[in-house]
Amino acid sequence: MSLTFEPLHRHFAAAVRGFDMREPLTPHEVRMFEDAIDRFAVLVFPSQQVDDTQQLAFTAHFGPPDIGRKKAVKSADSRLPAEMIDLSNLDENGYVIDPHHRRVLSLLGTRLWHTDSSYQRPAAKFSMLRAVTVPPWGGETEFADCRAAYDTLPSHLRSEVEDNFAEHWVHHSRSTLGWEPTAEEIHGAMDPVRWPLVRVHAGSGRKTLYIGAHARRVIGMPLPAGRILLRDLQEHATQPEFVYRHAWQPGDLVLWDNRAVMHRGCRYDLAHVRDMRRTTVLDPASVHERDCGDAA
Numbered sequence: 001m002s003l004t005f006e007p008l009h010r011h012f013a014a015a016v017r018g019f020d021m022r023e024p025l026t027p028h029e030v031r032m033f034e035d036a037i038d039r040f041a042v043l044v045f046p047s048q049q050v051d052d053t054q055q056l057a058f059t060a061h062f063g064p065p066d067i068g069r070k071k072a073v074k075s076a077d078s079r080l081p082a083e084m085i086d087l088s089n090l091d092e093n094g095y096v097i098d099p100h101h102r103r104v105l106s107l108l109g110t111r112l113w114h115t116d117s118s119y120q121r122p123a124a125k126f127s128m129l130r131a132v133t134v135p136p137w138g139g140e141t142e143f144a145d146c147r148a149a150y151d152t153l154p155s156h157l158r159s160e161v162e163d164n165f166a167e168h169w170v171h172h173s174r175s176t177l178g179w180e181p182t183a184e185e186i187h188g189a190m191d192p193v194r195w196p197l198v199r200v201h202a203g204s205g206r207k208t209l210y211i212g213a214h215a216r217r218v219i220g221m222p223l224p225a226g227r228i229l230l231r232d233l234q235e236h237a238t239q240p241e242f243v244y245r246h247a248w249q250p251g252d253l254v255l256w257d258n259r260a261v262m263h264r265g266c267r268y269d270l271a272h273v274r275d276m277r278r279t280t281v282l283d284p285a286s287v288h289e290r291d292c293g294d295a296a
């Protein structure tokens with residue numbers, strides 16, 4: 001059976017058929033996937049049933065690893081390999097964590113629309129999330145196509161975003177929920193970084209909105225004005241017509257391009273196990289992206 005991509009949505013997202021992730025990947029297949037990612041931005045690999053080692057091996061074809069917030073927040077993460085991010089509600093021994101525990105409350109930050117690692121330079125390129133155990137209801141992941149959102153921006157919004165930059169900070173998204181970093185976590189935080197609100201997607205040449213929950217202000221705008229602009233952009237980008245929702249089955253792996261989409265997790269009963277394991281690669285080219293100088 002040959003490798004094919006079956007579109008799942010009018011604007012983006014495709015299911016990958018005829019592929020076994022447990023087999024070694026050829027350079028030709030890597031190029032096919034990169035071309036498909038440039039087009040679809042989200043690739044769903046249904047019921048692959050790979051293990052951690054196989055997920056890490058697949059991930060390594062696409063760039064150097066990114067461990068995201070693990071650089072700023074220490075946790076007892078020994079359940080998984082060092083280059084894997086644990087998005088489960090399980091402790092290091094595999095037991096469900098008390099929903100009031102700080103780590104689970106931090107996890108609620110993933111329910112906000114965001115792009116992975118936008119708070120660092122280089123930012124993240126692709127993320128790959130695998131479902132090991134899914135809860136009885138909820139826990140889906142939603143994706144919003146920020147290229148289609150840009151294409152359809154009303155002209156008054158387009159003129160406001162075109163040459164503006166947002167500042168992204170590693171602790172901002174969770175702080176907006178009332179989760180406060182400790183003094184040690186603030187001390188260990190990466191410096192905020194700035195990204196254009198509109199970026200050109202390297203693979204497709206399409207313009208895309210680059211926003212999300214890590215963005216805490218718009219450079220050169222009063223704080224409330226910038227935050228309202230960020231909210232208005234997010235509301236536009238996450239209208240149902242731009243959103244694909246993936247309902248997980250154990251063994252599914254979904255790959256997405258953080259340069260082209262935002263995503264968020266959906267509500268589920270925290271008393272039930274949701275074991276999700278993420279790998280992410282950096283976007284080394286993003287360090288060369290334009291910055292906005294020293295404007296405050």
Ligand SMILES: [Fe+2]
Nearest residue numbers: 110115116263
């Ligand atoms: Fe994420």
